[in-house]
Amino acid sequence: MTVSRADGISLSRTLIAQSPDVARRRAEQTLAEDPSPRPRATALWLLGMARRELGESDTAHRLLYQAAAVASRAGVPDTAAHARASRLGSMAMRHGTSGMAGTSLGRMSTAVSSARALVPLHLGVAAAQRGRFGSALAGFDTALGEMAGADEQLLCGLLSNRGLALMYSERFGEARHDLERARSIAEERTLTYLHGVTVQNLGCLAVRNGDVPGALSLFAEAAPLVPAARQAALWLDRTDALLTAGMTGQAEHALTEVQRLLPPRGASTSDLTAFSLLRAKIHLARGASEEAGRHAQRVRRWFPSDSMWARLGALLEWAARNGTSHSHALGPVAEEAARGTGIRNNRKAPRPRSRARPHSSVPDVRTGAASAALARCVPTTPLGPLSVAVPNQRHTDALGALALGEHERARSELLRRPADGQPAVAVHHVEAIAQTRTHSQEIASAGAEIAMADGDAAAALEWVEHSRTPGIRPSPCRDREWGGLLERCRSEYTRADDGEGTAPEQLRSTTARLGIAQWHSGCARPSAPPRTVAPLPQEFRRHLRDRVFLCYAHVGGAPVAFTFSNGRSGIHELAPRGEIEDAVAKLVSAARFNAVFPGGAAQRDLTRAAQRVEHALLRPVAAAVGDRPLVIAPAAYAQSLPWGLLPSLRGRDITVVPSGRSWLESLDHCRGARGTALLAAGAGIGGGETEVRSLRRLYPGARVLTGKDATVRTLLEELGGADVAHVAAHGWTPASAPMLSGLSMADGPVFAYDLERLPRVPNLCVLSSCWLGRSVPSDTGSPLGLSSALLALGSATVVAGVLPVRDHDITPAMTRMHGAIHAGATPSRAVADHLADAGFVCFGAGA
Template sequence: MTAAPALLSRAEAPSAEAMRLATVQPGHARRLAMEAERAALHTGDWADLSVARRAHGVAAIQLRDLDEAMTQLRGSLSAAQRAGSAQLAGEARMSLASALALRGRALHAFREIDGALRELSGVSAARAMVQRSAILQEMGRVDEALEAVRPALPLLRRFGDAQWETRALSNRSLLHLERRAFAAAETDLLTALRLCERHGLELPRAYVEQNLGCLKASKGEVPAALEFFERAEHRYRGLGLEVGSLLVDRAQVLLAVRLVEEARATAEAAVHAYSKQRRIHLPEARLLLSTVALVEGDLRTAEDAANRAVREFRRQGRHQWLALARHARLQARMVRDPARVTSGQARRSADELAAAGWEVPALEARVIAGRLALERRQPGLAQRDLCLASRARTAGPADVRARAWLAEAMLRRAGGRPYGALRALSAGLRILEEHQATMGATELRAHVSAHRGALARLGVSISLAAGNARGVYQWTERGRAVSVLLRPVHPPADPVLARMLADLRATMTEIDQHRGAGRPTSALVQHQVATERRIRDHCRKAAASGCGGGASPPEIDELAAVLGPAALIEYVELDDELHAVTVVDGRARLTRLGPLTEVHAGLRHLPFALHRMANARTPKVSAMAAAAVLEKVRDGFDRVLMRPLARLIGDRPLVVVPTGPLQSLPWSVLPSCVGRPVTVAPSAARWYRSARRTGAAPSPRVVVVAGPGLPGARDEAEAVAELYPGSVRLFEERADATHVSAAMSGAGLVHVAAHGHLRSDNPLFSALRLADGPYTVYDLELLPSPPHQVVLAACDTGRSHVVAGEEVLGLTAALLSQGTTTLVAPVVPVPDGETAPLMRAYHAQLLAGRTPAEALASAQERTRAQGILPLAAAAGFVCLGAGLA
């Protein structure tokens, strides 16, 4: 958030125009001021020189050049004194006070503003009151700042000073936000916005829109916050400004929804901007960087940035912010060496934060203090801390209330009331699920799930301690893949998004052409990055429409009715231990599987082995060695994941719900799964919904697509199409986004043979390569009606990117959330030209009446015995979604 500098004056002559424009068009104003300064020096007009230099200094403040600003403003004061004008001297002092405050020289700033108030009267004195309030605001003295601005507003209205009134209202809105007085803040900002619109105040309007973004973020309205930040950025950019506070505000919102990589880059940009400008806000940016780095697990950066912020806040005398920096340092130390952090340290941090007015961080510190006290057998202290934290259950943003319910749950559990604790956790989760459903963008919904994790994990822990299989299932489901249960809300007819996606495809195609011809691509890559950002920001602004809150997972009896003779295995990870809940014949059972050590090791070796086996250029000796590694790894997986459950599941078809690390496991390689129909789902709730939809008669339309540049794609597609007379065939130039989207929408079966690309940096840009460029998750989300079944014979397209612990993003997650019932796709790269026999066998089995999971299991058995390459091609594919019907 930003407090708009309250700086303006009026005079006559060209210097007056420069002063009038200094906070509206600072670049133009600086040029005018320099011309007026030369003229005043030539004529010896000290009064006009004072105005010109002040205009120059004020414009320099807006342009983030504080060194130039202070030089010019001191010159303005000197010229005013030579002119013998107390009025001009007071105005110069007022502007100089602003520059000094922004540089962090609080005592000097107060000396100058107090001197200005002694020299000024009327509207000029009212402006100085606003400026004094802004300085107090910068120093974190909120009550004094509110009192200082109160008498100024009536005077400014009486004199019709719209620019200063706008600044006073915009700055006061931030003071209201500090006190969480949202209604008062919004009233001030909307009044300021109307003044800007009426008087054409472009730069002040950017400040107001940025602060409206801060207001929306404080209320938890993330899409609206991001939209206001984008508006403000557009205006700043038009004025040639780089505003560090906007970077900080945006990074805070990105961090709140756990878009950590973006938040890190934005926070680092803020640190760079403030370092270059030598502004008082530099330690605030460092503090934010510390928090982001801690979430990323970069402990060295987290602790270093927090230590530097502590030193800088102490040097500036900003004690309110110093409390926050010390808390960040404590959090970093607790992650690095938890045994050395005591509950007393966390408690003192909470007290210090509360005294400084930081309600939300104080709540976090209370919860930490309570948890540490419980772990160290200090029940009395724990009760005190958790009681204080739980008081915020009924008011404030969703994440605050949810944290307070977590504290209440911990308190109830410690008091021997596990069922009361579970009710508290349910209350917290309902708040977050309702909040999640207000977000239109898939990405935001998925990443905000991180806030659900602590609540769901505690529910799992309580249920595990009680040996309650149904409870473990319910709480695991409530923390898992909720975002794929909510269909994205981008309207199918979104011409703006469609144009941007077409631009991205054209750009990517041009990049490939330039690289092939050995021509430079840097400009095109920059355009690609900019276009991807526009697409991402456009979609993030979408408001949810018709998305209810998170639905409860199906009960075990409901699952059993749809499962029939099949078995369901839900894997559960807690504190590096793996457990499984099985549902067989309507009965849920809980099995401890042991540490995750062997699983993590296997997940490192398995892709390597399959990659070597899938490469036709791998020497035979190396391929055989890779096959031996595969044999060892798959036996290890089977020993941990399947054999302890063998008595319970027998030889039944399986529905597998993996935990995060297992989302991309090729299950068919496990000895216990060979020849067995297995379907994989991101959650039991997702499988249940998909399975219930399989009863509806799908469209008879079959669509077969062959993308460019993939050896064997055309042959595979032709072979599949021959099995379905009358199928829609999209090959070569007809395999473009327009034709594919039109054909896929509502189709009964779609088969795509194409290159696939999983983007771990931004999973929603994961794509299939079509004739006119990448066909992304955003394109899939625009389909008016989902295809019933889909086969993606494209590398890695079955692999999802796991975010926020148990949420998944990617091509398959997008199709499942759209309503596709079943997908078949590889979770590892597959050898080009080797998938055709597997795909022919799969479709032949489908036409013979087998379910997708049965058809894939049968096709894999037939091809795995034909050599290493066919084995690698077959092993990589999994069935996802309903699968068994």
């Protein structure tokens, strides 16, 4: 196959569609042979197009100019027309269709039928690059009409571009039709490069449809099919998908990879636009409003006002300026942006469907909070450089119900199936579920604020619970690639722990990949329909009995506590957030120091710090809780608090949970049998084997793992079949990667991630280790760590410490605690009596 044949243009286009790099080498080989003018013109055109696809736009422009000149002198009109259209199209992509290149391209006409479709095609691509998708579709439709008799390579490229433009125009069904047709042509004709581009575009469509795992799977499929020059664009799309999933940390890592891949000079306008929009959103999520606004303003100024990219930049710029504002209106910049993107003007609350009360009679506080909620939905939901995520009809209907104070109907709207009846696709990993941020969480915050303003404690608590309830349950992961990456992480962790020089850097890279890799298609499936749940007060009346439910939250930016006891809900104001966080941090620090160096000044510091937290968190609710047992759902600042060290809680029966509904679910898990026991001691624990031996008499049929038998694989196998598990081992909870919290066994670490591969987890888990009761709040506030993972995966009760544990000193207390449970005490009662002073906490049901 050479480019000197009569069908050179069609053949050349096939070469580029298969591999731009191969096309470049073939063209260079032909030119090196000093061909006659005809094949030389075709080779120059091929080389110019290949260079363009490889990201070398300046070189491509020069080569295409030469190709057109050589073809004209040689009397080859088809090659000259193709070269001229390609050169003007490249210029229009960089400078816009309204510039000289776009004008010249628009005026260009050709009698060469094979080139007739190129002019509107290039105009369409240039318009799409500038964010003008209506104009882009007009160009693509014209090109499609001129496509009769054209080769399938050109049709494949046209359909792939048209599918993306249809997606941005919210015509998702047509977009999928075009992209699937392009994919079919690419596969049939072995057009590798075009196949990869089309798969990438299908991934973008999956992001828009909420199928993040499917999107990431498609991006992974596209990666080996496209050249290095397109890898930055692929990583930009990955970043967009991760932000759509609410995984800001992983998105930030992905954007770092983009920075590495972008050329220092000559990056495409589309890549730079996407990079700046994504960077603005990440800064916004991190609270860096000034940086976010700077990146967003840059994008807005790059494009004319009718460009989607300009409108997205304007929305993000507004969000950066007003992100903490509770203004009732979007403001002029955002309103102008909203008019062009389909986002509803938010100057008034949505018109509710109910006619029970006229809209004009709604109090200002309700209208304002619902309006502010819709405003917050716009900037905090990832808008994507290639997507515009907006609240759907369910969200606006929920806000309409909120505007009338109809809280129950508002929650029902949020749980309603989408209008198309298609279930959303969900990944069932603990961290992915915890990280997911949805419009409904923003609306839940508004609902709690409105209920608080009305003094309706029960409704406010229901909304807080709604924001903490993920709606998706984790389930075992069977994905082999995920398992392989986890084993690689374990190996790198062990090598880093042994002091191998390059291992820490490799471990950091693999850790970041693990976070992203959770969104894989191997464990993604349609989410179950929302369950109908009884109102929380009704459930509490049935199950709390003599306990008091105590929930700490932020509503309207202020810390509050909710209580439920004796069938009644209460709201309690707390000290300012900064004061609470400072008091908690000082208590945790003093408790850790006292755990390592007990007594004397350390004990006095601990006592003073505990009294300060008591004053901030417990004195405001003292009348409501009295001295009764507590179920505590802490705010993010108190997720690792040693509650049993607070003066009024010493010796009190306490269990700590993510939310009230999670406590009710944990009670359901208590109904399983407790027959099979596992007792294990990890590596390097001097008192671990002694502890296991002391417990063996209480569990005579227990499976015991010590010494070299206590391997990672054996421990995981036994955990999957045990009802009660006690593990004494070194433990850790890294703040930057809480799902790598772990236990040190004979041959390496067991991570929280490992638990997601088990068929089931024990009903009662006791972790006799340092730190493993600690959790790290995700971006949405959900706790992440080994103990919280066990609860999420189905353990009823987890006993774990939030402080350092002195090895041999803890054995007698652990033995007494298990003895109390064996004698009939609940785990929460046994922890209060024997382990709370050592910083251990009972999580979950406690029953």
